[in-house]
Amino acid sequence: MPEYTSLEKIRLAKIETLRQEGYEPYPTRAERTHTSLEAVSAFEQAEKQSPAGQPPEVKATLVGRIRATRPMGKLTFAHIEDGTGRIQLFFRLNEIGQERVDFFNQRFDLGDFIQASGTLMRTRTGEVSLLVHDYKMLAKAVSPLPAAKDETLEDGTVVRHAALEDPELRARQRYADLAVNPDVRDTFRRRAATVRALREFLDERGFLEVETPILQPLYGGAAAKPFVTHHNELDQDMYLRISFELYLKRLLVGNLERVYEIGRDFRNEGVSFKHNPEFTQLEFYWAYADYLQVMELTEQMVAAVCRQVTGSPQVTYQGQLLDFTPPWQRMAMCDGILETSGIDIDAHPNADSLREAIVRAGKQADPAATRGKLIDFLLSEFLEPTLVQPTFLYDYPRDISPLAKSKPGDPLTVERFEGYVSGFELCNAFTELNDPLDQEQRFLEMGRDYDADDEQQHPMDKDYLRAMRYGMPPCGGFGLGVDRLVMLLTDKHSIREVLLFPHMRTGED
RNA sequence: GGGCGCGUAGCUCAACGGCAGAGCAGUGGCCUUUUAAGCCAUUGGUUGAGAGUUCGAAUCUCUCCGCGCUCACCA
Known part of the structure; x- marks a missing residue:
């Protein structure tokens, strides 16, 4: 009671x-x-x-x-x-x-x-x-209700008095937050409009919306720690999915040429202003396309969604005017890193040499990190914060991209891009690896690069390889953090503001 | 997980080693065009929890809980 x-x-x-x-x-x-x-x-x-x-x-x-x-x-x-x-x-x-x-x-x-x-x-x-x-x-x-009083001044501006402001209370009791803060209701209407606009854009272009398992016998498609659960009757451990990728690509094997899914991913990792343990992801896969075509579709899609939701392809985010009008800036990742850090990653083909260069640049480097992880470090340390306007970074190191296809003639680099806006990653895409033998090698490499107990290693998905052996058309694949897009379109700094019920530590009640 | 900060009435906040307060909401009263209505009166507290220092703790110290920022982690 x-x-x-x-x-x-x-x-x-x-x-x-x-x-x-x-x-x-x-x-x-x-x-x-x-x-x-x-x-x-x-x-x-x-x-x-x-x-x-x-x-x-x-x-x-x-x-x-x-x-x-x-x-x-x-x-x-x-x-x-x-x-x-x-x-x-x-x-x-x-x-x-x-x-x-x-x-x-x-x-x-x-x-x-x-x-x-x-x-x-x-x-x-x-x-x-x-x-x-x-x-x-x-x-x-x-x-x-937590009191919220509005005073309308003579010039029409509304002053809030005694509003419900405590972020914890607002998130834990979202019902009360919604009841007294009309702008919160607007945020979630805008979120719904964003998802609707994404669906319409893809539907109009012949993409089929599908639903794949959330509860999976094996996780994969991203480097993330999964949530583990257990099926009692089958006495079988199961995982909440960390991405949709491997199931959606199985569908390409089945001759569904364009598929997409919007749904929830679960990652058992840290919580921050841009991370929630469960988040909404959009992934699509497009047969016979490559990452350059995906890049073009991406900038069109985000601009179209922004226009549909806000009325303009531009949006003010945290005081900065962002313009999603295509074409977005394109930058080879190695060029961007060279410009911002002074380190030429192409001149350092192995981890030791690159680590030395990072230390010379005055930064700490994890002695156990692979070359790919070091590049990832340079990216987030130097380059990411500079990417305010929508920018595609392209061509990534192979060893942090086990599902992407190598660039012809450049075995160390894969055809992959990430879209950055306001200093954070919005989307991630690549020309998909469709060679079953190469894919098997990549799984084995990942197994070696991580400790056996590192849950971030990509487990070998044998059924996925079997599917690929039936023949997978060349294709481009794409993933976008829907919550982050909603953040951009609603001018919210924290992912918690665009989730109705964000994860909270179990409270007093 | 580390660092910094915060937690006081239903809500927003003050008091920062010396009687725990204000506005709003609530309760009682006045008021026939108000709009944060106004006026008079009034209720409301284990100061997040626990321990310690002190004649005296909301205030200082420690532990715990929760939140925020930040770093680490993170495709």
């Missing part, structure tokens, strides 16, 4: 009183003729058609949550909020009598849901309001 606060006890007592009075605080059905938005526009329409000086007669039944009350003795003003916005209710002695005005003031609280019917009108200050003739409670709120 919860410990009730003094405020909650008062409200519980009101519920008790209502029931004793034969008044049901949680009735089963509600009625509504207009949303608050529809009511205002219906009234404004009617005003235009009615003769000057003649207020129109528009009746409405509205529902919503009480967000503010201003009792003034013989009349009371209240604002209710529904899914479309706010509208003012006007309770007046002349219409409903003192008793009904008092009943509202005594039994209703902020946060309660109410149904009110009456006539729309303008108050003296010109606000379209519902002059209430009848009302009833739809649902009593026991706990007070």
